[in-house]
Amino acid sequence: MTQLSFTRRVVVGIVAAAAMAAPAAAEVDFSGKTIEWVIPFSETGGSAKWANFFAPLLSEELPGNPTVVVKFMPGAGSTKGANWFQQQQHKDGTLLFGSSGSTQFPYLLGDPRVRYEYGDWIPVMATGTGGVAYLNAEDGAKFDGSANGLKDTDFIFGSQGATGLDLVPLLAWQMLGMNVEPVFGIKGRGDGRLMFERGEATIDYQTSSGYLGGSADLVAAGSAVPMMSWGALDDNGVIVRDPTFPDMPSFKEVCEATEGCETSGVAWDAWKAFFISGYPSQKIAFLPQGTPQDVVDTYVAAFEAVRSRPDFAELSANEVGKYPMFVGAGAANATKEATTVSPEAREQVVSWLKDAYGVSLE
Structure with a gap:
């Protein structure tokens, strides 16, 4: 996919989310529901800590205060979970996916295990890390x-x-x-x-x-x-x-x-x-392709409310570090940065992988 087509597809997915229309968001109610936040790594790493930090904050801000459960699907350097998410068609907002640099890099490098397309997913929140x-x-x-x-x-x-x-x-x-x-x-x-x-x-x-x-x-x-x-x-x-x-x-x-x-x-x-x-836009939360716009708007509004909490800066600094948080259109821009590198950089890294570790991606 070209960078231009990627950008168009992401913009189409989030442009209404950026407006955060209050009437649409108000109609969505997650009362009594459980939201599964799938992380394609084990429960011991940084992505687990990231999702576990945001999950209760998200629960507090989503209408109906649903239970947000973090689930783990490790394997194949996170491509197993990403390939699974690519096939999901949830429309009720009860599925969220957490991508990380280790998911983004195989996509950038043309890893043959990749069966997912970032342009199909709907980014609602992103954070940097170190x-x-x-x-x-x-x-x-x-x-x-x-x-x-x-x-x-x-x-x-x-x-x-x-x-x-x-x-x-x-x-x-x-x-x-x-x-x-x-x-x-x-x-x-x-x-x-x-x-x-x-x-x-x-x-x-x-x-x-x-x-x-x-x-x-x-x-x-x-x-x-x-x-x-x-x-x-x-x-x-x-x-x-x-x-x-x-x-x-x-x-x-x-x-x-x-x-x-x-x-x-x-x-x-x-x-x-x-x-x-891999780092300034390192961790991204996505809704699956086909999610209705009112659900997308609701998630964007909820993550915006999390970011606006008076104690958020202190909480996040202690748990995930002092890094910016992006929502809506900002998350889409962060996704573009995280999934775009120059052909020269890719060629250099592909050559290094082959010479250093015998990894061939061609």
Whole structure:
């Protein structure tokens, strides 16, 4: 699908939602109903924490205060759940799906497992996130703000797969000249953290919600040492420190301090393109294709009410980090950003996947 046709299909799906017509929204009533929010990962990762954070807030704002239950459908790097959602035709608003970078990247890369089309889905809410890489205590003692002292160490990393969100850290570590051996096949980032806790992995990363909800405790206990965040984008599109972790260097800073790592050129441009696709618009809530407009309007209004709560900024900062939340038309724009990369960036990453891991997507 071309970028233009994608944009047209998304706009058609959300333009009325942006207006948030009150009369239509008022007619929808979820009293006595249960809404299933399907997450295509295990219950231990950042997407689980994200959905579990928003679910009770959404329940409070939807008319009739339905029960919002988060369900998990892990498998095939999240493409199993996304392929299932593509086939759903729910029209009563009782099904919601949560996409993440690990769902978006296979779509961008042309992964043969993908049988879903983002242009068919209706985005109602999106949030950004960040990510933090950390080391075990022994190797963390060698870290001085650069990776120079880590290049002779062999690391083990529990990975969901090289074509998902894990490609951001895997490519970053390679650019730093580090020897990181991924063990593919875990079902969620929380499982990677468990491998790290058991000593089966010696390096790990988590998205912000997963880090705040679990890995920060490892740091406090002295069994993990933060290495870097991936950073965040400022208003000019420049990578700066993540506002949730302002005392932690960004990958850009660590790269600049490391011999042989460049923050310009083809590799950097490719890494930055997928970082932008995978993090500033990282987690998105969708209704299935064919959902009636009054139901879409109701969800947009409910998520807008969540965002407008006076205590929302504090609640979200503690649970999922300090990142923007988009609803309605803003969520559609975020979806476009998350599912668009240049042909040059895609070609560079596809070539790297084949050379580094023998993954062929052609």
